[in-house]
Amino acid sequence: MSKCEQCIVRQLNSLNELTKDELIRISACKTSKVIKKGEILFNEGEYINGVFCIKDGVCKVTKMSDNGRDQIIKLVKKGDLLGERSLISEEAANLRATALNDLEVCFIPKEEIVKDLKQNNNFTMSMLKELAVSLREADDVIVDMAQKTVKQRLAETLLYLHNNYTKTENGALEIQLSRDDIASIIGTATESAIRLLSSFKKDELIKLKGKDIFILNPEKLKKIAEGF
Amino acid sequence: MSKCEQCIVRQLNSLNELTKDELIRISACKTSKVIKKGEILFNEGEYINGVFCIKDGVCKVTKMSDNGRDQIIKLVKKGDLLGERSLISEEAANLRATALNDLEVCFIPKEEIVKDLKQNNNFTMSMLKELAVSLREADDVIVDMAQKTVKQRLAETLLYLHNNYTKTENGALEIQLSRDDIASIIGTATESAIRLLSSFKKDELIKLKGKDIFILNPEKLKKIAEGF
DNA sequence: GATAAAAAATGACATTTATCAGCTTTTTTC
DNA sequence: GAAAAAAGCTGATAAATGTCATTTTTTATC
Numbered sequence: 267m268s269k270c271e272q273c274i275v276r277q278l279n280s281l282n283e284l285t286k287d288e289l290i291r292i293s294a295c296k297t298s299k300v301i302k303k304g305e306i307l308f309n310e311g312e313y314i315n316g317v318f319c320i321k322d323g324v325c326k327v328t329k330m331s332d333n334g335r336d337q338i339i340k341l342v343k344k345g346d347l348l349g350e351r352s353l354i355s356e357e358a359a360n361l362r363a364t365a366l367n368d369l370e371v372c373f374i375p376k377e378e379i380v381k382d383l384k385q386n387n388n389f390t391m392s393m394l395k396e397l398a399v400s401l402r403e404a405d406d407v408i409v410d411m412a413q414k415t416v417k418q419r420l421a422e423t424l425l426y427l428h429n430n431y432t433k434t435e436n437g438a439l440e441i442q443l444s445r446d447d448i449a450s451i452i453g454t455a456t457e458s459a460i461r462l463l464s465s466f467k468k469d470e471l472i473k474l475k476g477k478d479i480f481i482l483n484p485e486k487l488k489k490i491a492e493g494f
Numbered sequence: 495m496s497k498c499e500q501c502i503v504r505q506l507n508s509l510n511e512l513t514k515d516e517l518i519r520i521s522a523c524k525t526s527k528v529i530k531k532g533e534i535l536f537n538e539g540e541y542i543n544g545v546f547c548i549k550d551g552v553c554k555v556t557k558m559s560d561n562g563r564d565q566i567i568k569l570v571k572k573g574d575l576l577g578e579r580s581l582i583s584e585e586a587a588n589l590r591a592t593a594l595n596d597l598e599v600c601f602i603p604k605e606e607i608v609k610d611l612k613q614n615n616n617f618t619m620s621m622l623k624e625l626a627v628s629l630r631e632a633d634d635v636i637v638d639m640a641q642k643t644v645k646q647r648l649a650e651t652l653l654y655l656h657n658n659y660t661k662t663e664n665g666a667l668e669i670q671l672s673r674d675d676i677a678s679i680i681g682t683a684t685e686s687a688i689r690l691l692s693s694f695k696k697d698e699l700i701k702l703k704g705k706d707i708f709i710l711n712p713e714k715l716k717k718i719a720e721g722f
Numbered sequence: 723g724a725t726a727a728a729a730a731a732t733g734a735c736a737t738t739t740a741t742c743a744g745c746t747t748t749t750t751t752c
Numbered sequence: 753g754a755a756a757a758a759a760g761c762t763g764a765t766a767a768a769t770g771t772c773a774t775t776t777t778t779t780a781t782c
Contacts, residue, residue, distance in 0.1 A: 329633060331641035332720045339633050355626035360633055383619065390618050391611065397625040398583035404632035405557060405567050405588055411639035412681025413559035416769070445730060453640025455770050460731060476778075492560045644739070673760060683740055688761060704748080 269293045270372075275321050278345025280392040288382055288389075297373045307363040307371065308349070314359050316375045318348040323369035324431075324441050327361045328450065338451045341366075341441070343431070350393065351400075353379060366441060411453055414493070419452040420462050421490040424472065428481040438478035497521045498600075503549050506573025508620040516610055516617075525601045535591040535599065536577070542587050544603045546576040551597035552659075552669050555589045556678065566679045569594070569669070571659070578621065579628075581607060594669060639681055642721070647680040648690050649718040652700065656709040666706035 270293035276282055284292065298321075301307055308314050310330060324343045328336045339361055342348055352359045353376055383390050410419055432440045443451075449459035466472045471487055473480035481487070498521035504510055512520065526549075529535055536542050538558060552571045556564045567589055570576055580587045581604055611618050638647060660668045671679075677687035694700045699715055701708035709715065 329637045331637050332646075333641060335641050337637045337640050339636060351626045351629050354622050355630060356623075357627075357630065360630045383622075384615060387612060387615065387618065390615065390622065394582050394611075394618065394622050394625065395584075397622065397629060398579045399585075401579050401625060401629050401632060402583060402585065402588045404629060404636065407636050408567060408632065408639055409557045409559050409565045411636055412565050413561060413563055418560075456729095457731085457771080458769060461769095464731075684759095685741080685761080686739060689739095692761080 268298070270296065273321070273372075275319065275345050279319065279347050280350075280389060280396055281319065281347075283389040283392045284382060284386060288386060292374055292378050292382075295375060295378055299371050299373060301365045301369040301371065303365050303367050303369075305365050305369075307365060307369070308359055310360060310362045311358050314349045314352055314376075316373050317350050317353055317379050318363075319372045319374065320344055320346050320348060321370040321372060323371075324366045325363050325369055326366050326447065327363050329361050336362075336450050337453060338447060341451075347396075350379075351397070354383075354393070354397075366443070366447075414491075416452060416454045416458055417462055418491050418493060419454075420448070420459065420466070421471075421487045423448070423451050424466075424479070424481060425484060425487050425491060427479075428484055428487075434478075436478075438475070438480050442477040444477070496526070498524065501549075501600075503547065503573050507547065507575050508578075508617060508624055509547065509575075511617040511620045512610060512614060516614060520602055520606050520610075523603060523606055527599050527601060529593045529597040529599065531593050531595050531597075533593050533597075535593065535597070536587055538588060538590045539586050542577045542580055542604075544601050545578050545581055545607050546591075547600045547602065548572055548574050548576060549598040549600060551599075552594045553591050553597055554594050554675065555591050557589050564590075564678050565681060566675065569679075575624075578607075579625070582611075582621070582625075594671070594675075642719075644680060644682045644686055645690055646719050646721060647682075648676070648687065648694070649699075649715045651676065651679050652694075652707070652709060653712060653715050653719060655707075656712055656715075662706075664706075666703070666708050670705040672705070 270276055270281070270289045271286060276289075281289075281292075301323075307318065307325060320342055322344055324341060325348070326338050327340050327342055327348070328338050331337055342363070348363055348371075349359065383393065410422060414422070427439050427441065434440055445460050445463070446456050448463070449456040452459065463472070463474060466487075467474050469486075471481075471483045471490075473482055498504055498509070498517045499514060504517075509517075509520075529551075535546065535553060548570055550572050552569055553576070554566050555568050555570055555576070556566050559565055570591070576591055576599075577587065611621065638650060642650070655667050655669065662668055673688050673691070674684050676691070677684040680687065691700070691702060694715075695702050697714075699709075699711045699718075701710055
């Protein structure tokens, strides 16, 4: 099994604050998993008892609404941690994680993380900072959901994907989301999402080719997202 | 000036993890402020350089949307901290705080908090846990905003106020919010909020008397919030 | 590669929500 | 306590979004 000390992915999150000794200890007790596309990494209500570190792939993190519809809260990719929030607040997972493509993850048991949180202040501070940033991002999402139209939210989401995910050689967004998933990010009905995508396509803001999405006019999308 | 060591409010937040010596040190450098109803405690984009501890009163925390409308992200009351998130992530405030009634707050300078975060692991862990809980709550709000109707959100908000705020002797909700504020919590137009309040009143779920709101039928409100 | 199943797309229509205008009530100010 | 300002309320209407039914396209399966 690969070693944490040598893992590049680790450097993308709080784990890079751990000392060499701590890493070696964690490396010895971590497990690796491969999750196939569409499979569930963990479910809402489950006690995860540890933290996942995403080594490769993308994962959607969703929460079921009272009315039975899934809402995508965030997308998680290489280098991100998953499950820290529940671990820290000592609650069951409030979200479900589902692989959007084949996923490689490492699992670190709770006790190891807790031990390091207690003894390594740099690690704790880094975690604290990560949560603080996540909280600001969540505030932004709340405002968007509450105040923006579906059209604005779709434009925003497309831009987000454009700016935060790599492209294929031909320039399409790397992550392939179903229309259902897109609707579930912006919080609307699938049909509404499809209709708006078509209208963006007609206006030549994007190009659609099956599940491939090409962003043609990010400037205009930005204006739409801002309400013009 | 009052002393932190003897302050009851402190016990409601992470500050109760500080040692006696740490409290005495903080007590010596903290300042107290009284903010009048309607006044702004801090603004979006400001560097606060410290943490506020609410001693008495209620405060709305808002964020301006691109389209110029304020969204209330949360209400903050006696015992809550304000500004920790920005302090930890070392960013400007992402939110504006406005007093809903006369507010008594203590201000603790950043350096003091940082010092304690570095040297008192219990304090840091407690902060970490608070942020983790806030993050789950934010996730819940996102789902509600994205998936629930305005009617559901209003029912939910009324229940939230009912369950988390004290009542006056005659049974009304203690916090008095303007119709504008209520609309700004649930993310809708003021007129829509007013109309729905009237319809809840007509259905005898609530009683309205000026700004006083009486919750008459919490069970039914719960059902509405859940979509029935 | 034919068939079945799933996903995507479109139209028609219903419902929800926003907007604007006008009116009434409450609060503030002098 | 009268006048002005702000907040609250209501109706009419427009715009946004959801729902349901149907068709087309893509993907999976044997």
